[in-house]
Amino acid sequence: MRRADIQDEPATYERLVYKNTSVYHYMRISLVLENESTRLSAAQLKQLIVSGLRDLYGEVGGAFPFDLLKFDESTLTGVLRVYNSGLVKLWSALTLLGFYQNELCFFRVTQVSPFLLTLSGNSRELELD
Amino acid sequence: MVRLKSRYLLCEVCVSDRRNLSLLDDRAIYTATKAAVARAHGDYGAALSSLGFSVKYLNAHTGIVFLRCRKSHYRLIWSALPFITSLENRGQRVPCFLNCLHVGGTIRTCQKFLVRYNTQQLHRMLPLCQSEAERSEIRKSVLSCTLKKEADDEEEDE
Numbered sequence: 001m002r003r004a005d006i007q008d009e010p011a012t013y014e015r016l017v018y019k020n021t022s023v024y025h026y027m028r029i030s031l032v033l034e035n036e037s038t039r040l041s042a043a044q045l046k047q048l049i050v051s052g053l054r055d056l057y058g059e060v061g062g063a064f065p066f067d068l069l070k071f072d073e074s075t076l077t078g079v080l081r082v083y084n085s086g087l088v089k090l091w092s093a094l095t096l097l098g099f100y101q102n103e104l105c106f107f108r109v110t111q112v113s114p115f116l117l118t119l120s121g122n123s124r125e126l127e128l129d
Numbered sequence: 130m131v132r133l134k135s136r137y138l139l140c141e142v143c144v145s146d147r148r149n150l151s152l153l154d155d156r157a158i159y160t161a162t163k164a165a166v167a168r169a170h171g172d173y174g175a176a177l178s179s180l181g182f183s184v185k186y187l188n189a190h191t192g193i194v195f196l197r198c199r200k201s202h203y204r205l206i207w208s209a210l211p212f213i214t215s216l217e218n219r220g221q222r223v224p225c226f227l228n229c230l231h232v233g234g235t236i237r238t239c240q241k242f243l244v245r246y247n248t249q250q251l252h253r254m255l256p257l258c259q260s261e262a263e264r265s266e267i268r269k270s271v272l273s274c275t276l277k278k279e280a281d282d283e284e285e286d287e
Binding site: 054055056057058059060061062 | 166167168169170171172173174208
């Protein structure tokens with residue numbers, strides 16, 4: 001029951017919309033090699049990606065900063081971080097990279113997201129019990 | 130109507146020895162620029178810049194060269210110009226560097242700029258001369274590449 005002398009205040013709320021807060025993009029990648037027993041260290045993987053960038057985009061492209069945040073040597077999966085302007089260059093260089101020390105290889109990109117939290121799970125590996 | 134726009138880079142070839150300048154030809158500059166763009170910007174840059182790229186004009190006496198490229202990626206070629214260290218011609222390697230003076234949309238605007246630039250150079254260099262003979266020498270060498278004698282310029286085009 002509403003009393004007649006109490007006036008309803010309009011509900012006040014504030015809505016903040018960010019178009020894109022994240023400066024970086026994060027990619028989860030995995031390297032698949034022809035010879036499955038080859039192991040790489042994190043530094044060798046980064047060197048491989050830099051060489052791929054340098055082949056495709058030259059010295060200027062090879063100098064673009066990106067980071068390898070996590071790397072699991074047993075499964076050869078890792079998380080890369082790159083600035084937004086360099087995402088297309090990095091992804092295209094990963095796509096066109098074909099050889100590691102005369103051995104066929106390719107990169108599989110499983111997840112790409114501007115937020116790191118998204119990479120913590122995906123529906124492919126979801127287990128419903 | 131869609132118009133294909135291009136940019137003309139007006140560059141000056143600077144060599145330490147003036148005599149080597151007369152050995153230049155446009156194919157040497159073309160290959161040197163393509164190699165520099167391929168080194169600086171990789172396969173992507175080399176392929177993108179080779180579309181519509183040509184050496185339009187080369188003056189062997191003064192070392193002025195016009196490079197023509199597409200408007201959408203003239204910056205790739207422009208940024209690769211400092212990486213050119215030498216020009217190769219018939220087995221001889223001439224160390225040089227390309228100095229970009231002006232970027233214009235048409236050859237005519239580049240030539241207008243060249244006339245103004247040459248008069249400025251003349252005004253700058255004449256007071257520094259010691260003797261009258263040097264002055265007349267400089268005046269002659271600068272006047273030989275201006276737009277005044279338009280017929281001569283067009284004859285020197287290849």
